[in-house]
Amino acid sequence: MERSIAIQSAAGRSAGAAALEPQAAVASQCVLRFTGVTKTYRHNASRMLLRRGLLSWFTRSGSDIFYALRDVSFELDANTSLAVVGANGAGKSTLLRCATGISKPDKGRVEVRGTIAALMELGAGFHPDLTGAENVLLNASLLGLTRRETLQQFDGIVEFSGLGNFIDEPLRTYSSGMVLRLAFSVAVRVDPDILVIDEILAVGDIDFQEKCIAEIMRLKQSGKTLIYVAHNLSSLRKLCDRALWLEHGKLRMFGPCAEVLDAYEAAPPPVTL
């Protein structure tokens, strides 16, 4: 598929200066396109039971369907950062899961150009009994790195996390802020073309949040794309240039960040989830 720009050489990926070059070529190129994406879930989670499954086999009782995303279409260019806003349950996380390919849409198309790294739930992708260092290796391999690439990045990841000697302690001894430090360090050092962050930066301390924001700015400048979900609108205003507003799974508004966020703030909150 259209992966040609996704895979830069390992040398180009690690050198900071070289990463600036592709910017001109990449600029204004669409990296993420949703076309009429619809994603439904069933309300009755009890389908997981065999008894229920066997019954519905005979009765075909229709379980009521809930639309997490309904006919969502938008395009995102490289080198932009997108803010995703909406009330709880509006479909923000589902949108991210579809973008990263973890979930597949029921209808419509998701097209992605390049590699995606996602910071979705805190601690997801980590195992509590493994040490920080072992988790870094596991996580980097899950994000698609080879052994050599991981070993090249390893010191940088540990240094950026600022965890020091804690890197050899089991993850279960970490505070949530420390887990975030490790997760963020791996995700940015893997150097994805698209970085997805789902409102988890809030648990970091001020110091690390500023470090993260500086790192996100650096990624932006090197032509990368950012998708950022948060409820803190002022940080979204600072970081993002486009915004997408979801309401009950539908795309309510998509456009320049300030415009959409102003409208979102002015709108009355939705009555029910």
Add this chain to the structure above:
Amino acid sequence: MREAAPAVAVLAPPTSGGSRGGGNILFLLSNLVLKDFRIRYRNMSLGVVWSIANPLVMMGVLTFVFTRIYPNPSFPNFAVFILCGLVPFNFYTLALNAGTTSLLENQSLVKRVRCPRVIFPIAAVLANCLHFIIQIALLIAFVFAFGYRINRFWPYLGLIWGLEVVFMSGLTLITSVLDVYYRDVRYVVEASNVVMFWLVPIFYSLEMVPQNLRLFYLLDPIAAVVVAGRDVLLHAKPPSGNLLAALGLVSTGCLVAGLAIFNRLERNVADLL
């Protein structure tokens, strides 16, 4: 799910895992195998001793029952005869249990990153190969202790035990993905392990099975592995061609079917976890 989704077109599936070729898959696989092994042994002071203790205790109990309570003079070295059956059977139960629950156990990884998910049950089976190898070493030690010697048919052992790993990979691909749909599957698997203990010729030989039922034993790969292992180790004769053909066909057929079923059911896995 049976309510098949309407024409889905994910034309450019988002990539993160796998986009950098086979080097990453092997790195990921080795990380997952190491993770299983580390987690299992980190909290055990005696570590590997437990892999040996289980077959030794079972061997002792079964030898006591079938030499003192139900004496069976037709097998002179009953302890090693039992162990030839226990080692492949133990691998079967351990790999099946670990493989069946592998997607649920790793759900924080499965839900976070898009990587080839077949890797989770396969890694669980391979992690158990380490126990299998330790138990094989124990078996070989007993074979020598009872006065048997290496014969020219020993290379067959690698083939038959390798085919058991192939069979287990295929079987756990099916049970792991079914376990995500119906959590009851693991209980079915646990119950089937008890049944299999009696239906695999562990404390009896194939010759004691009525002639018209032997075909079923040859079609059961675990029984076939036990019979073939005894032929080589205790009777210094090659396994019969029929047995090897049946074992090879059923094992590879199971792997092909497992991959097909897994790939078909895998698309909903992230939503059901």
